[in-house]
Amino acid sequence: MSTDFFKDISPITFAGADSADPMAFHHYNPDEMLGGKRMEEHLRFAVAYWHSFAWEGGDPFGGQTLERPWHPQDTMANAKLKADAAFEMFRILGAPYFCFHDADVRPEGSNYAENTSRLDEMTDYFGTKMEETGTKLLWGTANTFSHRRYMSGGSTNPDPDVFAFMAATVKSCMDATQKLGGENYVLWGGREGYETLLNTDMGQELDHMGRFLNMVVDYKHKIGFKGAILVEPKPQEPSKHQYDYDAATCFGFLQKYGLEKEVKLNLEQGHAILAGHSFEHEIATAAALGVFGSIDMNRNDYQSGWDTDQFPNNVPEVALAYYHILKAGGFDTGGTNFDAKLRRQSLDAVDLIASHVGAMDVCARGLKAAHAMLEDGGLETALAERYAGWETPEARAMLGSDLGSITDRVLAQDINPQPRSGRQEILENYVNRFV
Ligand code: XLS
Ligand code: NI
Ligand code: NI
Numbered sequence: 001m002s003t004d005f006f007k008d009i010s011p012i013t014f015a016g017a018d019s020a021d022p023m024a025f026h027h028y029n030p031d032e033m034l035g036g037k038r039m040e041e042h043l044r045f046a047v048a049y050w051h052s053f054a055w056e057g058g059d060p061f062g063g064q065t066l067e068r069p070w071h072p073q074d075t076m077a078n079a080k081l082k083a084d085a086a087f088e089m090f091r092i093l094g095a096p097y098f099c100f101h102d103a104d105v106r107p108e109g110s111n112y113a114e115n116t117s118r119l120d121e122m123t124d125y126f127g128t129k130m131e132e133t134g135t136k137l138l139w140g141t142a143n144t145f146s147h148r149r150y151m152s153g154g155s156t157n158p159d160p161d162v163f164a165f166m167a168a169t170v171k172s173c174m175d176a177t178q179k180l181g182g183e184n185y186v187l188w189g190g191r192e193g194y195e196t197l198l199n200t201d202m203g204q205e206l207d208h209m210g211r212f213l214n215m216v217v218d219y220k221h222k223i224g225f226k227g228a229i230l231v232e233p234k235p236q237e238p239s240k241h242q243y244d245y246d247a248a249t250c251f252g253f254l255q256k257y258g259l260e261k262e263v264k265l266n267l268e269q270g271h272a273i274l275a276g277h278s279f280e281h282e283i284a285t286a287a288a289l290g291v292f293g294s295i296d297m298n299r300n301d302y303q304s305g306w307d308t309d310q311f312p313n314n315v316p317e318v319a320l321a322y323y324h325i326l327k328a329g330g331f332d333t334g335g336t337n338f339d340a341k342l343r344r345q346s347l348d349a350v351d352l353i354a355s356h357v358g359a360m361d362v363c364a365r366g367l368k369a370a371h372a373m374l375e376d377g378g379l380e381t382a383l384a385e386r387y388a389g390w391e392t393p394e395a396r397a398m399l400g401s402d403l404g405s406i407t408d409r410v411l412a413q414d415i416n417p418q419p420r421s422g423r424q425e426i427l428e429n430y431v432n433r434f435v
Pocket of ligand 1: 101141186188232234268296307339
């Protein structure tokens, strides 16, 4: 099958910063070297199948606005047409990776067995296309939040049959991810949380979720899946209170259930904003705790308070995110997944391409700025100076001592610290030179 959905659009190429061509890259130059690594290998861009191909343009006040050749999405024939268009778009963008949920790629079956056989048929279809085009799978995941069976949660559902259906579904999606050579497996628990404590046993739900995640890790080892298992934090939406609130909450959860060495985090900018954090806060937290994995790159609207999943377009924000990623050593199995969708008035194929082109350019500019700041070393020098006192033997020894000995030293040396400037504005001015 073939689709002419993108028929008038040629593959996007790098035209340089001076070009005015809206359908060219101005900053994303896959082969440009930054610190011994190609830009493409730094950024590891992935297209999100759900937003680009499955979402039909609905919002809480209105239904479908987008009309695609693969609608309605309830037949296997249309699922294959959708895959054809998707791989055509990956080729046009030169996007090395994609990500998908089971429900994005196959129509819902009448039961578990039919869901799984349809998923199998679609991953066979993907496999051939991936071989032909060289596109790779950054991660696979299960949609355990849209169907009404999951309205009260997946692994945290009060009904054990839902837990069972969900666990079996995740197994099938891990199998699919493994089959396609996926580099990570993601779990985002949109319904793993609650609406009201009046009907919720939080302690029991957390224990079930911890047990379930241990089963996922056991299964990963059983099948020899080489990728990383990633949990994606989000504070709320759709659930009022989600258990995976933010990076720090997830780390506490992983530690309680003995998983902090086995599971890492997929951090999303929009979710950080909903949690009242900056994106770089979430990245730096995960890096400091040793659980940084991958990112979902999008932005929220700062006024609306929803997860609006817009394409990134703020270079200074993106630059600070990549600064902390580079500082943490860059991506290992992770990458930059555009978990972002068009506005519902952006109806055309060209909108779908242009949104990604712009986002890839914004990320490339951010990455270049981040790399330049690290090379220059201004922030690291300032940091080293600010913490220099801790380099003295006396200061280091203090960490191994106790409150009594510290008090003796304060008295003996009459320690009476004088405040020093934190230099925030000077550092902000420094960053502005690079972005
Ligand atoms: C929703 C999440 C979702 C995950 C994958 O807010 O970001 O898209 O990335 O299930
Ligand atoms: Ni999200
Ligand atoms: Ni996401």
